Amino acid sequence: MRYLLRKLVFYVAALWAALTLNFLIPRLMPGNPVDLMLSKLATKGPVTPTTRAAIEALLGTDTHSSLWAQYWKYLHQLVSGNLGTSIAYFPEPVSQVIGQTLPWTVGLIGLATVISFAVGILLGRAAGWRRGSWIDNLIPVTTMLQSVPYFWLALLLLFLLGSTWPVFPLNGGYDVYSVTPGWNLPFAQSIVYHGTLPALTIVISSIGGWMLGMRNMMVSTLSEDFVVTAEAKGLTPRRIRSRYVARNAILPSISGFAISLGFVVAGSIVTEAVFTYPGIGSALLLAVGNNDYALMQGVFLIITLAVLGANLLVDLLYGVIDPRTRARS
Amino acid sequence: MTLKLGVGLGIAGVIVLFGVIGPLVVGNPSTVRDMGLTGPGNGFLLGTTQTGQDVFAQLAYATRGSLIIGVVVGALTLLLSSFFGIVGAFVGGWADEAFSLFTNIMLVIPGLPLVILISSYVPNKSIWLVAAVLAITSWAGSARVLRGFTLSVRSRDYVLAAKISGEKRWRILFVEILPNLIPLLASQVVFAVIFAILGEAGLSFLGLGASGSFTWGTMLFYAQNGLALRLGAWWWFAPPGLAIALFGAALSLINFSIDEIINPKLRSQTRAERNKWSVKA
Numbered sequence: 079m080r081y082l083l084r085k086l087v088f089y090v091a092a093l094w095a096a097l098t099l100n101f102l103i104p105r106l107m108p109g110n111p112v113d114l115m116l117s118k119l120a121t122k123g124p125v126t127p128t129t130r131a132a133i134e135a136l137l138g139t140d141t142h143s144s145l146w147a148q149y150w151k152y153l154h155q156l157v158s159g160n161l162g163t164s165i166a167y168f169p170e171p172v173s174q175v176i177g178q179t180l181p182w183t184v185g186l187i188g189l190a191t192v193i194s195f196a197v198g199i200l201l202g203r204a205a206g207w208r209r210g211s212w213i214d215n216l217i218p219v220t221t222m223l224q225s226v227p228y229f230w231l232a233l234l235l236l237f238l239l240g241s242t243w244p245v246f247p248l249n250g251g252y253d254v255y256s257v258t259p260g261w262n263l264p265f266a267q268s269i270v271y272h273g274t275l276p277a278l279t280i281v282i283s284s285i286g287g288w289m290l291g292m293r294n295m296m297v298s299t300l301s302e303d304f305v306v307t308a309e310a311k312g313l314t315p316r317r318i319r320s321r322y323v324a325r326n327a328i329l330p331s332i333s334g335f336a337i338s339l340g341f342v343v344a345g346s347i348v349t350e351a352v353f354t355y356p357g358i359g360s361a362l363l364l365a366v367g368n369n370d371y372a373l374m375q376g377v378f379l380i381i382t383l384a385v386l387g388a389n390l391l392v393d394l395l396y397g398v399i400d401p402r403t404r405a406r407s
Numbered sequence: 408m409t410l411k412l413g414v415g416l417g418i419a420g421v422i423v424l425f426g427v428i429g430p431l432v433v434g435n436p437s438t439v440r441d442m443g444l445t446g447p448g449n450g451f452l453l454g455t456t457q458t459g460q461d462v463f464a465q466l467a468y469a470t471r472g473s474l475i476i477g478v479v480v481g482a483l484t485l486l487l488s489s490f491f492g493i494v495g496a497f498v499g500g501w502a503d504e505a506f507s508l509f510t511n512i513m514l515v516i517p518g519l520p521l522v523i524l525i526s527s528y529v530p531n532k533s534i535w536l537v538a539a540v541l542a543i544t545s546w547a548g549s550a551r552v553l554r555g556f557t558l559s560v561r562s563r564d565y566v567l568a569a570k571i572s573g574e575k576r577w578r579i580l581f582v583e584i585l586p587n588l589i590p591l592l593a594s595q596v597v598f599a600v601i602f603a604i605l606g607e608a609g610l611s612f613l614g615l616g617a618s619g620s621f622t623w624g625t626m627l628f629y630a631q632n633g634l635a636l637r638l639g640a641w642w643w644f645a646p647p648g649l650a651i652a653l654f655g656a657a658l659s660l661i662n663f664s665i666d667e668i669i670n671p672k673l674r675s676q677t678r679a680e681r682n683k684w685s686v687k688a
Binding site: 088091092095096099103104218221222224225226227228229230231233234236237241294347348351362363366369371374375377378381382385386389 | 517520523524525527601605627631639644647648654655656659660663666
């Protein structure tokens with residue numbers, strides 16, 4: 079119970095820090111984002127007083143009210159769920175833009191991360207178990223792939239598999255011309271077809287890290303005394319590998335997985351830029367290009383929430399898997 | 408000196424030399440010529456860009472720019488992470504609690520979106536600002552690693568002995584504890600340098616990097632915008648990416664070697680070798 083409470087307090091503090099950062103950044107930076115936004119909004123259509131008030135509360139120009147008053151107004155605005163109006167997707171409210179783009183990102187990057195984790199852990203387990211085998215010698219190669227800049231790999235694959243040999247489509251999340259979004263088979267097929275190449279690049283560039291981490295933990299755990307005891311007892315190698323060694327070796331990888339799950343939403347920005355995928359990263363970049371500060375703030379908020387949520391979930395799960403963490407706190 | 412370390416140091420050394428000496432030898436990288444998109448050869452080692460700029464000259468300047476980012480961020484990360492990681496763990500008590508809370512909060516706040524957010528508010532960024540922002544968003548991970556290790560060193564018997572024999576606190580920290588942390592610090596700095604170069608490249612690729620600077624990322628940005636991919640101008644977009652990959656790979660090789668020094672379990676003794684001693688059934 080104490081463990082749970084400690085964790086909850088920490089995440090509330092982190093959330094507060096993120097919200098405050100989100101409040102302070104536009105106010106500390108040079109320039110006047112509110113005027114910029116309002117003048118851009120005005121070119122697209124009439125600005126209602128409520129919209130103006132919402133944007134002022136989020137980005138702040140109220141020179142006559144104190145910083146404290148502005149802060150309360152900002153928090154109130156967030157709690158009521160009004161994140162302002164987007165310029166880039168005028169006249170849609172920011173919350174709606176996020177609602178439309180988020181499923182794409184979570185679907186693509188989330189799935190790719192899970193696949194990469196599962197395959198990487200299995201390969202790492204094999205490499206650590208049989209050291210010096212061909213699979214172990216694969217490790218330096220996959221680690222090299224990790225230091226290849228991710229977007230460059232994506233560009234190369236896009237160049238080779240999109241332009242030179244057109245196996246995969248060049249961009250987009252589905253074929254806009256021939257299928258209609260909804261619960262139908264052609265749409266689903268189109269999504270899979272468009273998502274394969276981005277997912278492949280994510281898996282290729284991230285699998286090495288999982289493999290290396292798991293392999294090193296396997297190697298460290300193998301030299302523990304309890305493994306020697308298990309061997310002395312005459313247990314089958316298979317049982318030792320999966321029940322004794324891998325079970326202990328996977329623990330650090332699980333907490334790494336938590337962090338990367340949270341970064342599913344965050345890490346997608348560059349991917350989506352390369353593949354022009356209709357996810358939240360593209361929305362953020364479009365917002366940056368259009369000086370759409372309200373949308374930028376909203377996206378940053380959602381990304382932070384996702385990271386915090388994923389971390390909290392795994393922290394709680396970790397307490398169940400590894401009782402030592404509960405005992406320590 | 409293992410083979411890994413040798414190869415890593417060799418590749419990294421060549422790239423650093425190229426970044427230091429290259430810009431002194433090549434011509435102006437921004438000179439526009441009347442020969443757009445010519446392949447390698449014809450007096451240009453790596454061909455020309457769309458507007459006839461020398462790709463090789465650009466690569467030399469870009470190498471210098473990216474290395475500067477890497478070094479500055481590496482140094483700043485070292486300072487921040489050792490302050491929050493080592494000092495907090497050494498002092499203990501509420502300072503440790505506060506430092507560790509701060510570190511963990513910085514760790515969970517997503518870095519890249521924050522960098523994008525900050526850089527989108529500042530229209531004209533210098534290379535130093537970009538480096539500072541990258542450092543601020545990336546030190547927390549290594550601070551946590553350092554804290555964990557410092558905690559374990561701090562409670563070792565020889566440190567207690569030093570305390571009892573009346574050594575001063577700063578002396579215990581710098582003479583007794585810090586030398587044990589050096590390999591770990593080194594590998595954290597190497598990580599920070601890789602992270603910074605990749606981060607800056609990503610940022611510049613999105614068009615949010617330092618204005619008017621040459622880095623590997625800005626080269627890729629211009630190549631992408633100049634449709635180098637569609638036009639098949641591989642000599643334009645391949646070299647900067649390859650340079651990042653090679654440098655990153657070299658640094659990871661160096662890091663592997665450091666890891667093997669810190670953790671002898673990872674060294675070459677294999678399970679098969681160990682099993683030779685056991686009694687065969």
